[in-house]
Amino acid sequence: MRKPLGAALLALAIAGAGAAPAAAADVDTAQSFDKGVDTNSVTSVVRDTVNSATDSLGQVLNPKVKAVNFAGTVSLSNCSGSVVRFPASEDNDPALVMSNGHCLETGMPGPGEVVVDRASSRTFGLLNASGSKVATLRASKIAYGTMTDTDVSIYQLTTTYGQIKSSYGINALTVADSHPTAGTAITVASGYWKRLYSCNIDGFAYRLKEGDWTFKDSVRYTSACNTIGGTSGSPVIDQATNKVVAVNNTGNEDGQRCTVNNPCEVDESGNVTVRQGINYAQQTYQIPACFGVDNKLDLNASGCVLPKP
Numbered sequence: 001m002r003k004p005l006g007a008a009l010l011a012l013a014i015a016g017a018g019a020a021p022a023a024a025a026d027v028d029t030a031q032s033f034d035k036g037v038d039t040n041s042v043t044s045v046v047r048d049t050v051n052s053a054t055d056s057l058g059q060v061l062n063p064k065v066k067a068v069n070f071a072g073t074v075s076l077s078n079c080s081g082s083v084v085r086f087p088a089s090e091d092n093d094p095a096l097v098m099s100n101g102h103c104l105e106t107g108m109p110g111p112g113e114v115v116v117d118r119a120s121s122r123t124f125g126l127l128n129a130s131g132s133k134v135a136t137l138r139a140s141k142i143a144y145g146t147m148t149d150t151d152v153s154i155y156q157l158t159t160t161y162g163q164i165k166s167s168y169g170i171n172a173l174t175v176a177d178s179h180p181t182a183g184t185a186i187t188v189a190s191g192y193w194k195r196l197y198s199c200n201i202d203g204f205a206y207r208l209k210e211g212d213w214t215f216k217d218s219v220r221y222t223s224a225c226n227t228i229g230g231t232s233g234s235p236v237i238d239q240a241t242n243k244v245v246a247v248n249n250t251g252n253e254d255g256q257r258c259t260v261n262n263p264c265e266v267d268e269s270g271n272v273t274v275r276q277g278i279n280y281a282q283q284t285y286q287i288p289a290c291f292g293v294d295n296k297l298d299l300n301a302s303g304c305v306l307p308k309p
Contacts, residue, residue: 068198068237070131072173073191074124079103080192081124082235083137083157083164084244085172086288086295091162093295095172097124097139097155098284099233100249101147108147111212114309115145116297120155126168131194134168143297144290148307149216150282151249153233156295173235176243177288180219185239188221188248188281192230198239199224208280210250210263219246219281220265227251227279236281244284251279 074081074097081099101115102108105122109115120142126135138158145153161172180201188197199222208218219236221227227234227248236246255276256262263280265273289303299308 068187068189068196068239068242069129070127070189070191070194070196071129071170073127073189073235074137075127075133075191076103076122076124076233077105078192078230079232080190080230080234080248082189082191082233082244083124083126083161083170083172084154084175084235085161086175086291087177088288089161089172089291089295091165092160094140095137095157095159095161095164096143096291096295097137097157098175098235098244098247098287099153099155100247101145101151101153102249103233104142104145104153106142109145110147111214112148112307113146114148114307115142115153116299116309118142118145122155124155124157125191126164126170127191127194128168128170131191134170135164137164143295144306146307147213149214150306151213151215152247152282152284152287154287154297173237174243175284175288176238176241176245177285179285180238180245180283184245186221186225186245187237187239188225188227188231188234189237190227190231190234190248192234193228195231197225197227197231202278205265205280206268207266208250208263209258209266211258211260215249215263215280215282217283219283220275221279221281223278225279226277246281246283248279248281252276 072083081097084098120139122139124137125133126137128134139155140158141156143154143156182203184201202220202222205218208215234248235244238245250263252262257274258264286305290306292298
């Protein structure tokens with residue numbers, strides 16, 4: 001597990017690692033899993049600068065690559081997230097925020113546990129394109145949350161997409177409803193740290209096992225996406241479409257085998273592979289089928305394969 005937020009901020013101050021995270025003043029009791037708040041970020045500042053320059057060059061050389069920014073991302077007290085909509089969502093629908101299941105303020109769901117329609121008043125810092133906080137959004141409930149098969153939480157807000165757009169000029173990010181492909185250029189946009197990590201989808205892990213949890217068909221990044229604690233819940237954005245294809249959640253830190261903070265890949269034959277330093281995300285293409293009119297969750301809808309309570 002990662003350090004609690006207070007310990008992380010103290011370590012940052014001692015290390016002189018830079019400014020406090022965006023949501024430092026908004027502390028709750030949420031636990032953090034692998035990519036929750038951490039302090040392993042001193043060298044990442046240098047890497048981010050290099051990656052930013054590389055990204056800019058890539059956009060010049062490849063006109064299909066779009067500049068991904070922070071608009072629509074949010075900062076949580078311990079994680080990152082984004083305001084998301086689905087292909088069928090309408091402007092008058094209540095807006096949704098997506099993050100990780102392990103970022104829930106109620107604690108990490110156990111294996112097999114699914115949270116549905118649970119009241120919540122959690123707040124989120126809405127960021128604009130440059131990463132500045134422009135508003136505080138508030139949840140009305142946790143629409144869905146789990147760490148079974150995937151690692152996702154979806155909050156319903158007290159405001160609509162149209163209200164957010166008219167008040168702050170920010171559109172929600174659209175969640176793609178098709179499976180991503182290996183080689184896709186992606187950006188992990190962390191609202192917590194206000195950092196962008198760009199790389200490619202290296203491939204997919206049939207099963208990703210971490211401690212007591214198992215995730216299915218996980219996205220594996222190439223090594224350039226060296227995400228750190230606090231990036232949990234960040235949207236993984238396809239640079240060609242600017243649509244969300246996954247939600248960032250974990251990585252193997254120490255080379256251990258299948259332990260917390262050290263997930264391992266398990267193939268269809270049961271063979272285990274450990275990739276130290278490699279990070280992962282959970283796909284999101286299966287989520288739109290589970291939300292219908294007015295963004296209401298329907299786990300019995302045709303095509304919905306999310307785990308049920």
